[in-house]
Amino acid sequence: MSGRDGTSRRAVHRLWTKLPRPLDPLRSIKVKFGVVAVVTACTAILIVLWGYLLGFRARHTLPVGVLISLGVTQLIAHGMTAPLREMTAAARAMARGDYSRRVRATSRDEVGELAQAFNRMAADLAEVERQRREFVANVSHELRTPISALRAVLENVADGVTPATPRVLESALDQTERLGRLVTQLLDLSRVDAGAAGLEPSEIDVAAFVAEVTAEAAAGRPETRFETSVPPGLRARADRDRLHQVVANLLDNAARHGPPEGPVTVTAAPLAGDRPGATGLVLEVADEGPGIPPGERARVFERFSRGAATPGARVGTPGGGTGLGLAIARWAVELHGGDIQVVDTPRGCRIRVIIPAPSPPA
Template structure:
């Protein structure tokens, strides 16, 4: 009801003058406004009594007590505003820990609650920025250091440019390329540039192609794992390149965290107008407390033993959402392993993918 009143009243009274804008204290504004309104009411009351004679001393005492009362009442109303001013100045210096006590139920209380939410969001953004700098610095430094070492050995004659040595250099270069690609995808995500080119996809053929690429990557990284694909004849409409990002990431993660000789299983099932694709490894799994957080940016968790930016699953989550699907870590049917379920609609909800 109050929201409706505000929507109606705002355009109606927006044209009214604002004579108190030059006053620098909101307490003075409140006191002046209430004093003026009270004075007008008193004059009308006095006029109704045919201008009865009033003792000047008692009139002055009443005015003084009224002003003191107004100051006391206005103080409580303006304390949250002063706290917000102090907190805003602290945030300008990088301190996002300050909060405002929001106990009143009026507009000032709503403003205080919104301010506290903004402060929390800014603190989270600042923390993510620091994590981004730390993670990207680490991820860039590691392959650059390895690549530099390989090249220095070749230049100094310590080692020869043999295929094995060049494969090491190539692996580090590919790692740098993946990092740059993930950062570019992250910038597109933030900018809202999310074009989708939907085509008809044969799920079984698509998963077999994804597994073939994952095998090559796993062998190049020295991971001794096997892949199994079980999928019936299912066709869906989606952006093939974007989905390749999702399953390349899921399969590479599964291969990295599987034990030597382990098996990564990919299973597809049709459920009404959706397809469920499960990626299952035989690793240690993800603790229940981390299963929601692994899809947040820069969250690497306990499984991240051998690198990773913490962006891959966040990008996978973004791509699946673009397709109006879901992705989640589910409770494994067996004692160990990580089970990730991706659910996608068989048909595009609309042409834009939004």
């Protein structure tokens, strides 16, 4: 019986919310209140006059007129408060984890604007929740894979099944380093959210710097061929650790999405500044993978965004990892006041980083 009653109440609620809202075209809630007051008074007066013409006394027609005017008011004014009731119900649903509820925002007044803002907020929260769930799933997978591999190696060594040869220990070290990279990315992300990271700029020999970062990437991905093109004597002023994050993440992204055995190319060139003698830095990392469609190029730098895995992607990094590397790279570039973007290239993917010349001290 209670189930049928609940179904009936929901049916009545749906019917009530679909009723027309005649005051929606009005742009001000104050005007709506004035219209409601005028309609209420006019309805009551008309009922009293109509009863007087039919020979009824005012003490009989006035209560009837009041009741009828209240009913008319309820019909024409229900759209004024309906969005507020819907927002209350939607907010309660969101508190339970349901972000799919939306408010019927047909009014053009302040309440309608509030309803539209509420719907945008609900959509943003739904997207954040989707990203959170995907991030948890991605990180859980990324953690589970090296931990499982490391556990298997150590168990085999401990049980005497596999001797502790340098090759076996190197395999365990690779999994440990993979875990360390993931933890470092998560720590970097927490610094981004806290806004606690600053810059410590210093003079950098770009050729030596690129060679160092590329050598580290090659050690972690021996199957990929890395190539560099940096003019000798090129120097730049930037935060070495932050710039290392940028290049390392770009190399990892290119190696992961490029074909087996590369190549991944790193190029650097000076960027002429607006001030006489000021020179910035242009870095580009290119691969020969499937590339990024123009419609997806802005999203690849968003947090938790993951590209599709390629046939050459390393096993254990489905979908291109956790989706943090390029987001962290953009954050580090923006700390320098620079820009990072995917540029057009006939083949593969090319990401360009611009580090402007630092401003002179005041």
